[in-house]
Amino acid sequence: MMTPILEARHIDKYFKKPVKFQVLKDISFGINAGEFVSIMGKSGCGKSTLLYILSTMDTAYEGELYLNNELITGQNPDKLSYIRNKHIGFVFQFHYLLSDFSVLENVMLPAKKLAEKSPQEIEYDAIGKLQILNIPHLAKKKASQISGGEKQRVAIARALINSPSIIMGDEPTGNLDSHNSDNVFNIFKQLSEEQGLSLLIVTHDEDFANRTHRIVTMEDGRIISV
Amino acid sequence: MNWKVILNIAKTHLITKIKQTAIAALGVTFGIGSYITLVSFMTGLNTMLDDLMLNQTPHIHIYNEIKPSKNQPLTLYDELSNSFHVVHSIKPKLNQKKIHNALPIIQYLEEDDQVRGALPQIKTSIFYIAGSIEIGGTLTGINVIDEANLFNLRDYIVQGTPEALDITDNGILLGIGLAEKMSLAVGDRVQVSTSKGDVFPLKIVGFYQSGVADIDAVQSFANLKTVQRILGEAENYITDINVKLKDIEMALPMSKKIENQFDLTAVDIKTANAQFETGTTVRNLITYAVSITLLIVAGFGIYNILNMLIYEKMNDIAILKATGFSGKDVQYIFMSQAMIIGFVGGILGLLVGYVLAKFIGTIPFETAALPRVKTYPVNLNPMFFLFGFIFAMVSTFLSGYLPSKKAKRIDPVTIIRGQ
Ligand SMILES: Nc1ncnc2c1ncn2[C@@H]1O[C@H](COP(=O)(O)OP(=O)(O)OP(=O)(O)O)[C@@H](O)[C@H]1O
Ligand SMILES: [Mg+2]
Numbered sequence: 291m292m293t294p295i296l297e298a299r300h301i302d303k304y305f306k307k308p309v310k311f312q313v314l315k316d317i318s319f320g321i322n323a324g325e326f327v328s329i330m331g332k333s334g335c336g337k338s339t340l341l342y343i344l345s346t347m348d349t350a351y352e353g354e355l356y357l358n359n360e361l362i363t364g365q366n367p368d369k370l371s372y373i374r375n376k377h378i379g380f381v382f383q384f385h386y387l388l389s390d391f392s393v394l395e396n397v398m399l400p401a402k403k404l405a406e407k408s409p410q411e412i413e414y415d416a417i418g419k420l421q422i423l424n425i426p427h428l429a430k431k432k433a434s435q436i437s438g439g440e441k442q443r444v445a446i447a448r449a450l451i452n453s454p455s456i457i458m459g460d461e462p463t464g465n466l467d468s469h470n471s472d473n474v475f476n477i478f479k480q481l482s483e484e485q486g487l488s489l490l491i492v493t494h495d496e497d498f499a500n501r502t503h504r505i506v507t508m509e510d511g512r513i514i515s516v
Numbered sequence: 517m518n519w520k521v522i523l524n525i526a527k528t529h530l531i532t533k534i535k536q537t538a539i540a541a542l543g544v545t546f547g548i549g550s551y552i553t554l555v556s557f558m559t560g561l562n563t564m565l566d567d568l569m570l571n572q573t574p575h576i577h578i579y580n581e582i583k584p585s586k587n588q589p590l591t592l593y594d595e596l597s598n599s600f601h602v603v604h605s606i607k608p609k610l611n612q613k614k615i616h617n618a619l620p621i622i623q624y625l626e627e628d629d630q631v632r633g634a635l636p637q638i639k640t641s642i643f644y645i646a647g648s649i650e651i652g653g654t655l656t657g658i659n660v661i662d663e664a665n666l667f668n669l670r671d672y673i674v675q676g677t678p679e680a681l682d683i684t685d686n687g688i689l690l691g692i693g694l695a696e697k698m699s700l701a702v703g704d705r706v707q708v709s710t711s712k713g714d715v716f717p718l719k720i721v722g723f724y725q726s727g728v729a730d731i732d733a734v735q736s737f738a739n740l741k742t743v744q745r746i747l748g749e750a751e752n753y754i755t756d757i758n759v760k761l762k763d764i765e766m767a768l769p770m771s772k773k774i775e776n777q778f779d780l781t782a783v784d785i786k787t788a789n790a791q792f793e794t795g796t797t798v799r800n801l802i803t804y805a806v807s808i809t810l811l812i813v814a815g816f817g818i819y820n821i822l823n824m825l826i827y828e829k830m831n832d833i834a835i836l837k838a839t840g841f842s843g844k845d846v847q848y849i850f851m852s853q854a855m856i857i858g859f860v861g862g863i864l865g866l867l868v869g870y871v872l873a874k875f876i877g878t879i880p881f882e883t884a885a886l887p888r889v890k891t892y893p894v895n896l897n898p899m900f901f902l903f904g905f906i907f908a909m910v911s912t913f914l915s916g917y918l919p920s921k922k923a924k925r926i927d928p929v930t931i932i933r934g935q
Contacts, residue, residue, distance in 0.1 A: 342929045345838070347837070347838060368842045371837070371840050372842075380838050380839070388836075389832075399521065399836075403518055405518050
């Protein structure tokens with residue numbers, strides 16, 4: 291039997307402003323260890339909203355969320371921060387890096403926050419992650435001085451630094467050309483196959499989605515196929 | 517809490533915004549620098565003025581006041597004790613100026629733990645004779661060395677030394693005003709005449725300048741023994757006792773006690789100089805009002821810079837929160853920035869204040885009223901520096917608190933969606 295990493299049960303979400311309306315309607319699904327899952331659906335159907343809830347950043351919802359069989363819903367904010375830090379790696383559509391810091395520092399920050407390893411070990415790990423993504427030569431560069439595709443890979447390296455249980459991505463290839471997009475897909479695929487990492491990626495790219503293990507399709511706030 | 521990471525992020529933010537950081541820190545520097553300069557200058561002035569008044573003044577002055585007896589002969593008559601008395605034209609009793617048993621009283625006072633010293637004096641009216649004119653004045657017999665030690669007599673001797681007066685038997689320390697009137701120099705002789713008419717020649721060993729012209733025009737000093745000899749009185753003839761206490765606050769209760777115990781008049785320093793403290797209080801008030809105003813302005817500077825920084829670093833805040841930094845971590849990042857600005861600005865301010873105060877202390881300031889003062893007085897009390905530092909840290913803490921609280925509450929989802 292498969293062990294579920296992440297499980298959503300009957301999640302509803304409403305936006306009250308400008309008018310009250312239900313964005314997510316009774317969302318229930320799970321992701322198993324080592325699974326590479328993509329989410330597809332029309333623009334505005336609630337994919338990002340769902341991802342923010344699954345990543346514990348958004349707590350204003352109804353229903354239950356489990357990570358590694360532990361109930362996440364209703365935990366205090368500090369605990370949620372810790373969970374995000376240790377168990378969840380997030381890759382945004384836009385390359386979100388701290389522009390005043392070097393590439394290496396950006397990758398190291400979540401590990402320094404977690405503080406389970408010595409600074410030397412963290413630096414060693416960070417360089418290792420940059421190597422996985424083929425960008426070790428960028429380590430000392432300022433984050434604001436590298437290209438978009440490079441930034442995206444730095445963001446992935448950062449998401450990997452604490453060896454999370456799951457990586458979530460909101461259109462991580464949306465801004466990349468097909469070559470770089472392929473590149474990122476291959477990296478994800480490799481991580482899932484070689485390291486047994488679970489991945490949940492929102493994408494509009496059908497080719498990308500077709501090459502994942504499973505496609506979750508959303509429409510109008512509901513999941514219509516898992 | 518992971519302070520190393522938090523401080524590292526705070527430091528990086530400040531360094532990338534070094535100009536704004538410097539301006540905010542300079543605001544604090546300005547506030548603290550002005551505080552140190554002002555407070556050391558103002559309290560320097562206060563101390564100088566206090567010294568002018570209080571150092572010369574005994575904490576308790578004991579003497580025999582000439583006043584009408586409280587008990588008129590009538591009250592001694594028992595049969596009239598319940599009736600209402602009217603006595604016209606009461607005259608003071610012919611009282612001796614001499615303090616009866618002065619030497620035992622002094623000895624008794626000296627043994628008291630509260631007392632630093634009790635010094636005998638003889639005050640007498642005399643005439644200074646210059647050719648054919650006589651100038652009225654006061655000659656005070658003193659224990660020169662003790663007076664120098666307890667009442668800073670040395671500060672008011674503009675020529676000559678206390679030691680010279682002490683060893684010169686017929687010596688006199690002449691008021692500078694008298695010396696000018698009679699064109700006398702140190703080493704000259706001056707003739708004095710007592711109220712009984714006896715004339716004595718005295719040798720001038722120095723000049724006295726209190727800073728108060730009216731006093732300097734009449735007051736001179738000589739040894740106790742010299743004055744006793746001029747007056748033809750015995751060695752126990754003492755008219756005044758000046759007491760210096762360890763704690764000035766004890767002056768009032770102590771003077772009351774002495775009055776009751778010895779049936780003498782004892783005036784404490786506070787009663788004698790009641791109006792004096794008001795000036796000191798007002799000057800202190802001005803100092804603190806100005807300093808606090810400057811620091812409030814500096815505080816607004818920090819508040820502004822931090823608000824701006826938080827606005828510019830919205831993305832950073834969202835990323836930090838998304839990658840596992842808690843709201844508190846983010847708050848501490850911005851709090852530390854405020855505190856770093858306050859710390860650096862504060863320390864610089866202390867330095868600037870110190871240098872400025874030192875500089876003021878070298879500016880010449882000469883006044884006839886204060887013969888010993890050559891430059892502006894400054895008081896560099898370490899407590900001011902401690903207080904200034906605490907002041908800087910507290911005001912930056914307060915101005916950093918609100919913006920950092922705002923950063924703590926920023927919702928990363930809103931920022932990420934906003935892209
Ligand atoms: N803060 C908000 N307040 C009100 N409505 C919102 C808010 N954020 C999103 N919405 C609405 O919720 C719906 C779902 O938004 P969401 O961003 O989840 O869509 P999406 O599936 O990610 O779309 P896309 O593929 O374009 O990124 C949209 O109709 C959007 O207009
Ligand atoms: Mg979206």
